[in-house]
Amino acid sequence: MKISILGTGYVGLSTGVCMAEIGHYVTCIDINQQKINQLRQGFSPIYEPNLENLLQKNTKAGRLTFTTSHQEGLDSAEIIIIAVGTPQGEDGSPDLSYIIQCAKDISPYLTDGAIVVIKSTVPVGTNENIQKIIMNRCNRESTIKMASNPEFLRQGTAINDTLHPDRIIIGANKKEVAEKVGEMYLPLNAPMIMTSIRSAEMIKYASNAFLATKLSYINEIANLCEKVGADVTDIAVGMGADKRIGESFLQAGIGYGGSCFPKDVKALELTANQHGIHFSMLKETMRINNEQQVILVTKAKKRFGHLRARKIALLGLSFKPNTDDMRDAPSIKIAKSLANEGAEVIAYDPVANSNARKILGNTINYASSVEDAAIDADAIFIVTDWDEIKHLDVNILKKMRWPIIFDGRNCLDENIINALDIVEYYPVGRPSIIHPHQQTH
Ligand SMILES: NC(=O)c1ccc[n+]([C@@H]2O[C@H](COP(=O)([O-])OP(=O)(O)OC[C@H]3O[C@@H](n4cnc5c(N)ncnc54)[C@H](O)[C@@H]3O)[C@@H](O)[C@H]2O)c1
The missing domain is CATH 3.40.50.720 (NAD(P)-binding Rossmann-like Domain)
Structure with a gap:
């Protein structure tokens, strides 16, 4: 053809x-x-x-x-x-x-x-x-x-x-x-x-908005898990085993981004509005996502008191792994928010550094490797779960001022965390790990 x-x-x-x-x-x-x-x-x-x-x-x-x-x-x-x-x-x-x-x-x-x-x-x-x-x-x-x-x-x-x-x-x-x-x-x-043509057009929006809503749902469950002492990754396994629910799109973290979900949820909500339907569920999907995108900043502020002059290594910039796309990536909001708090931000992405520079310019600094970013950092923020970021090397962590990790993708395995002797580990919706034998700074 x-x-x-x-x-x-x-x-x-x-x-x-x-x-x-x-x-x-x-x-x-x-x-x-x-x-x-x-x-x-x-x-x-x-x-x-x-x-x-x-x-x-x-x-x-x-x-x-x-x-x-x-x-x-x-x-x-x-x-x-x-x-x-x-x-x-x-x-x-x-x-x-x-x-x-x-x-x-x-x-x-x-x-x-x-x-x-x-x-x-x-x-x-x-x-x-x-x-x-x-x-x-x-x-x-x-x-x-x-x-x-x-x-x-x-x-x-x-x-x-x-x-x-x-x-x-x-x-x-x-x-x-x-x-x-x-x-x-x-x-x-x-x-x-x-x-029909109209139904096909609608299927796309209904699908994307549903997936985005599923993510906001699990993220709000994650926030609740932190309050009640439960582990959202176990909750997701337990929920996902039910065929009616399914296991995909139940990974809690720093919310959705990219060129599709944010714009498609908003577009569907507007279409509904134009036809007199107040799709308030979609408003909540967006609200939860907006707040979730800066959750690591909130956690770091709580940990350090304030972020002025703190050096934060942002690992991953693209909105998801295996793409160079920065459109509506959560990293943009996180980087700007950290800069507003007075933190010094140094970021690394395997392929998206140059696209990020077009959006964030000199608001942050860019590193050429995970190791470069980690040197003398007060904390690492895991923003995108690229393979090389998930498998952090203990020698790299030793180059930080003090190894503290805020994991926005819940992607570091607990065994690795213990083996690597990370001093403090703060995931999303899961209990934090703070090694008691180490002195904190
Ligand atoms: N990116 C995704 O993951 C994804 C997934 C499903 C659906 N979509 C939808 O598919 C559409 C395209 O998304 P994308 O991410 O591929 O966009 P994109 O921005 O990556 O690419 C758009 C391309 O169209 C070209 N273009 C603009 N005007 C043109 C014209 N008049 N004639 C020929 N080319 C022209 C641009 O130069 C650009 O190369 C969007 O509606 C998006 O919502 C995207």
């Missing part, structure tokens, strides 16, 4: 590479010339495990090409996938300007049989509006074929998720359109759910 994809970000590029991998002929279009140049040379502009291998392999096989030209990129495309960003606008609602621009860009080149598929996360009704824009510009009598096909990949495992999805949602108002989009995914052998 001949597929064109607009947008070579986390979703567009992963989709493009994977569609080529399963045998389709894919052209990726982006307005960013620099990205296209880089991609043509076989380099990925984003960090995503296994992406660059498949990019090079499929480009070499002649199944994957990149262009900034819509005329060239849309030539004889059977399916045109729109995967551009829908970031949160100033009023909290998704900014649809990139999608609208795509509709305008593709209109002159649409052939009769082509299907326009919106993969970006968009509020209910957006597909219909985009269809109208295209129809007006094409001056067509016949309806433009549209489908909604929301994406559920997770950054950090995007390639695996795209090749092995739990389900594929296809929303179309005509059976033959849904079937044609389904045909594209047949080699994946994944369950497909066909529905």
Whole structure:
């Protein structure tokens, strides 16, 4: 099948590479010339495990090409996938300007049989509006074929998720359109759910808001665990063993971030509001998350009294491991909050240092290794559970002024903590470990 994809970000590029991998002929279009140049040379502009291998392999096989030209990129495309960003606008609602621009860009080149598929996360009704824009510009009598096909990949495992999805949602108002989009995914052998366009658009928001709410729920349980002397990791195991609940998204910590959950929860709450439904549960999801993001700062202030001139090593900056994405990462709020308290912050991330610098600038300092960050630190904050951060080395801890760890991901194993002789260990929703034989400072 001949597929064109607009947008070579986390979703567009992963989709493009994977569609080529399963045998389709894919052209990726982006307005960013620099990205296209880089991609043509076989380099990925984003960090995503296994992406660059498949990019090079499929480009070499002649199944994957990149262009900034819509005329060239849309030539004889059977399916045109729109995967551009829908970031949160100033009023909290998704900014649809990139999608609208795509509709305008593709209109002159649409052939009769082509299907326009919106993969970006968009509020209910957006597909219909985009269809109208295209129809007006094409001056067509016949309806433009549209489908909604929301994406559920997770950054950090995007390639695996795209090749092995739990389900594929296809929303179309005509059976033959849904079937044609389904045909594209047949080699994946994944369950497909066909529905209306509006329902498909809604499934994406309902899913993300539910997952975010599950996280806020366990985080509030974690806060309660600290008060009553229970351990949230045991609670999560006990709850997750119940099939009705499931074990995923029950990891307590410093809350959710990233380019999707924060904006999607807000967008759903706004949609509900516009229709007279006060979805107060989502307001609470957001409130709990906002407070949770700075919980390590609160704990450190309690421990030290104040944070002025304290040197804090932030380990991990990206919103989750295995990505360089800093959009809405909890580390941003933590770093700013520590700086406001007068602390000296030195941060390290295996891949996100340079993206972090674009957001945080000189508010903090950047280290080139865990060890660099830890030297003379008063405390370590574990912010992102990258493998190299989870497996901290005892020799590194010895370089701190005094080994105190605030673990925002509950990722250090208790046996390791004891073996490493960490003086004080403060997780989230679990009992702290304070070695009695050591003098504190
Ligand atoms: N990132 C995720 O994990 C994820 C997961 C599921 C769904 N989504 C949704 O998918 C969409 C894309 O997200 P993303 O993270 O891939 O975005 P991104 O910001 O990483 O990438 C967007 C790309 O679109 C390009 N672009 C902008 N305007 C364009 C145009 N007119 N024509 C061609 N290209 C254009 C940009 O240059 C950029 O490369 C969003 O709606 C997001 O909510 C994201």
